[in-house]
Amino acid sequence: MLSTLANPARFMQLSAWLAPLFGVIAVVLFAIGLPWALIYSPADYQQGETVRIMYVHVPAAWWSLAIYGFMGVASFVGLVWRHALADIAARAAAPIGATFAGLCLITGSLWGAPTWGTWWEWDGRLTSMLVLFIIYLGYLALWSAIEDEERAARLAAILCLVGLINLPIVHFSVVWWSTLHQPASVFRPGGSAIDPAMLGPLFTMAFAYMALFATLLFANMRAAINRRRVEAARLRGMSAA
Amino acid sequence: MIQGGWSYVWAAYAVTVSGLAALALIVTLQARRWAARARALEANKRAEP
Numbered sequence: 001m002l003s004t005l006a007n008p009a010r011f012m013q014l015s016a017w018l019a020p021l022f023g024v025i026a027v028v029l030f031a032i033g034l035p036w037a038l039i040y041s042p043a044d045y046q047q048g049e050t051v052r053i054m055y056v057h058v059p060a061a062w063w064s065l066a067i068y069g070f071m072g073v074a075s076f077v078g079l080v081w082r083h084a085l086a087d088i089a090a091r092a093a094a095p096i097g098a099t100f101a102g103l104c105l106i107t108g109s110l111w112g113a114p115t116w117g118t119w120w121e122w123d124g125r126l127t128s129m130l131v132l133f134i135i136y137l138g139y140l141a142l143w144s145a146i147e148d149e150e151r152a153a154r155l156a157a158i159l160c161l162v163g164l165i166n167l168p169i170v171h172f173s174v175v176w177w178s179t180l181h182q183p184a185s186v187f188r189p190g191g192s193a194i195d196p197a198m199l200g201p202l203f204t205m206a207f208a209y210m211a212l213f214a215t216l217l218f219a220n221m222r223a224a225i226n227r228r229r230v231e232a233a234r235l236r237g238m239s240a241a
Numbered sequence: 242m243i244q245g246g247w248s249y250v251w252a253a254y255a256v257t258v259s260g261l262a263a264l265a266l267i268v269t270l271q272a273r274r275w276a277a278r279a280r281a282l283e284a285n286k287r288a289e290p
Contacts, residue, residue: 038254043242050246056257099264106260107253114246216265219272226275233282 006085008225019218022211029208036201044198051198053111058186059206060104061129063213065167067097068132071139072164075157085221087153090160091143092220096213098136105133116180124173125181132170135163 037055044051071090078086108126109119120126139159146152174183185193192199 034254034258038250046242048243048246050243050249052250053253056253060257095268096264099260103257103260106256110249110253110256114243114249212261212265216268219268223268223272223275226272226279230275230278230282233286 006083008085011085012222012225015218015222019215019222022214022218026208026211026215029204029211033201033204033208037205041201042195042197047115050111050114053107054198055201055205057104057107057111058202059209060100060107062206063209064097064101064104064129064132064136065170067093067100067213068136068160068163068167071097071160072167075160078153079157079161084153087149087157088221088224089217090157091153092217092224093213094136094140094143095220096216098133098140100209100213101129101133101136105129112180118180121180123179123181124177125170125179128166128170128173132163132166135159135166139163 033055037052041052041055043049071093074086074090074093077083078090105126108129112121113119139156142156142159143152146155171184173179174181186199186202194202
């Protein structure tokens with residue numbers, strides 16, 4: 001599958017129908033997940049209605065971490081095997097991951113205000129998540145700052161790989177340090193601590209975020225490939241003239 | 242139990258939906274723009290003798 005997709009021409013053929021397919025899946029899952037989360041899921045016995053913020057906050061957190069991991073793998077492949085499509089994939093994923101990380105921080109703050117009594121606290125989880133968001137912005141800024149795309153790809157890949165160290169810090173921050181943020185409650189030894197009535201909308205929203213990520217990743221990659229084609233043709237035209 | 246809290250919930254959903262919609266719109270417009278330019282390039286190539 002990966003080697004098939006690694007050919008840009010074949011990738012363009014496949015993504016031409018994969019991108020809209022994932023788009024439709026995302027719309028359907030959001031159409032189910034949003035009312036389920038907002039109206040039909042139960043309130044929490046302690047947090048009341050504010051628990052509904054979990055359905056938009058947690059998937060944003062999960063996917064901002066997973067997308068950075070994906071970028072790390074793509075950056076490694078691009079750096080070691082010099083595969084242009086891997087660099088394109090890493091760059092295409094970054095604005096989506098940055099948006100998810102930004103939404104995670106904002107919705108987390110909106111959840112923290114009524115439950116913790118504070119919008120922000122410089123504790124391990126919140127600070128490491130802010131660092132992840134800043135790394136995303138730094139990665140995007142580095143790509144924009146360097147005109148030579150090959151050099152930009154190399155340096156951005158190195159930055160991305162160095163930034164990978166932050167992923168376990170984000171994940172284990174609630175274990176390593178005393179923090180306001182609750183420990184892992186879905187994926188943890190001994191099973192989920194969340195009521196099954198809340199897991200349904202949570203996973204529906206998580207899959208909706210995933211489908212949206214796939215759609216936008218394919219669209220971003222297609223835009224990058226088309227842009228390279230157009231710019232290469234323009235350069236060929238200029239050198240011929 | 243925390244009473245009320247709906248204002249925080251609505252704010253979180255409004256930020257999320259508008260943020261994701263804005264991202265989707267920007268990505269779609271950019272993809273369409275470069276696809277149109279690539280198609281124009283192909284058409285020019287075919288038109289060349």
